[in-house]
Amino acid sequence: SHLQDWLGRLSNNNAQGEYYLTDVIAMAVNDGLVVATEQPHDAMEVQGANDRKQLSELERHYQLREARRLMAAGVTLRDPSRFDVRGEVSVGRDVLIDINVILEGKVVIEDNVVIGPNCVIKDSTLRKGVVVKANSHIEGAILGEGSDAGPFARLRPGSVLGAKAHVGNFVELKNANLGEGAKVGHLTYLGDAEVGARTNIGAGTITCNYDGANKHKTTLGADVFIGSNNSLVAPVDIFDGATTAAGSTINQNIPAEQLGVARARQRNIEGWKRPVKIRKD
Numbered sequence: 001s002h003l004q005d006w007l008g009r010l011s012n013n014n015a016q017g018e019y020y021l022t023d024v025i026a027m028a029v030n031d032g033l034v035v036a037t038e039q040p041h042d043a044m045e046v047q048g049a050n051d052r053k054q055l056s057e058l059e060r061h062y063q064l065r066e067a068r069r070l071m072a073a074g075v076t077l078r079d080p081s082r083f084d085v086r087g088e089v090s091v092g093r094d095v096l097i098d099i100n101v102i103l104e105g106k107v108v109i110e111d112n113v114v115i116g117p118n119c120v121i122k123d124s125t126l127r128k129g130v131v132v133k134a135n136s137h138i139e140g141a142i143l144g145e146g147s148d149a150g151p152f153a154r155l156r157p158g159s160v161l162g163a164k165a166h167v168g169n170f171v172e173l174k175n176a177n178l179g180e181g182a183k184v185g186h187l188t189y190l191g192d193a194e195v196g197a198r199t200n201i202g203a204g205t206i207t208c209n210y211d212g213a214n215k216h217k218t219t220l221g222a223d224v225f226i227g228s229n230n231s232l233v234a235p236v237d238i239f240d241g242a243t244t245a246a247g248s249t250i251n252q253n254i255p256a257e258q259l260g261v262a263r264a265r266q267r268n269i270e271g272w273k274r275p276v277k278i279r280k281d
Contacts, residue, residue, distance in 0.1 A: 002033070018050065070095075078117075092128070116150065124155075127163075141173075144180070162197065179222065191215070192234065196222035202246065204229040221256065 006027045010019045028035050040046050042065075049055040060081075066089075067080035074093040077083050082099040089103050092111035101115050105123035109115075113126045116134035123140050126132070130143045133150030140157030143149065147161040151169050158175030161167065165178040168185040176190040179197035184190065188201055191209040195201070199220050207218040208231055216234035220226070224238050227246035238244070239256040247263045254260040 002028070002031070070097075087123075098134075110145075119150075123157075190218075193218040193220070195220045196224060196240065198222060199224040199226070201226045202228035202230060206231055208233045 003024070006024045009027060010021075010023055012019050014020070025035055042061075044058060044061045047054070047058055047061075049058055063084055064080060066085040067077055067083055070085075070089070070091055071077055071080070073091050075091050075095045075097060078096075078098045083097060084102045086102065087105040087107065089107045089109070091109045092113070094112050095109055096114045098115060098117040098119075100118045102120045103122075104120065107121050107123070108125040109121075110126060110128045110130075112128055113130045113132075115121065115126075115132045116136070118135045119132055120137045120139075121132070122138065124138050125142045127143060127145040127147070129146040131148040132138065132143070133148065133153070136150035136153040136155075138149065138153075138155045138159075141155040141159040141161070143155075143161045144163040144165060146163055147165040147167075149155060149161070149167040149171075153167050153169065154172045155161075155167070156172065156174040159173040160177045162178055162180040162182060164181050166183045166185070167173065167178070168183075170186055171184050171188045172190075173184075173193075174189075174191040176193040176195065178184065178195045179199065181198045182195045182200070184195075184201040185203060187203045189206040190201070191207050192215050193207050193209070194217065199222060202225075205226050205228070209215050209218065218232045218234045219237045221238065221240035221242070223241045225243040226232070226238075227244050227248060229247050230244050231249040232238075233249065233251035236250060237253045238250070238260070239254060241257040242254040243259045244250055244254065245259065245261040245263065248260060249262050250260055251262070252260075
């Protein structure tokens, strides 16, 4: 309560027109309080920041201090000067972090994790042996032991990867749970989805989870095979061992071990002529 009062009484009525926190000491003495001294461990802890340049210098000093702390705990940083911590980070042993990685919020990194360059990890947990490849953005997610994501993967809040699950390039997950060994290789969006163990999702697949008013869930059992370029219109259940044909729009449940085909039949038109360009003179 004293400090709040003193801060409110600070004035910039001086030659520099600045507010000096050291004026608080005089206020404390005038109010009859005992003032003790404390020696800072680092001169930068009491360094002033009067402009953006000085503020950035303080930030760099703080980041290098955090980098040294993590390296002392067993982290290999490819370049400590190109690494940012913006929250609370705990790390295991033998962790490797490449350049331009940003750790935000509460991040837990367990043993033998590898994080590639240009990644953002926010409020997430990376279990033992996880690999996050270059240019991936992970927020509010849990990556299970031995799983991997990226390059160019985006895991949004509520995403969970089971042990040894695989998320490849240009894949986006939102509130999706991948079972152990499940694979989502590339160019896929899974939102509000439950994916069973060892299930494989083909390229170009999306879950159509939003009807314009409400979100709906897609549930895939274990050992399901989703063909390429599928649209899974939620709510829909595809049971254990089922398969969908490439190019299908699935809006009905598929029983276990059955093949779902939902696409127009191909027609080949004989004698069809390709349009030719009209010349403009």
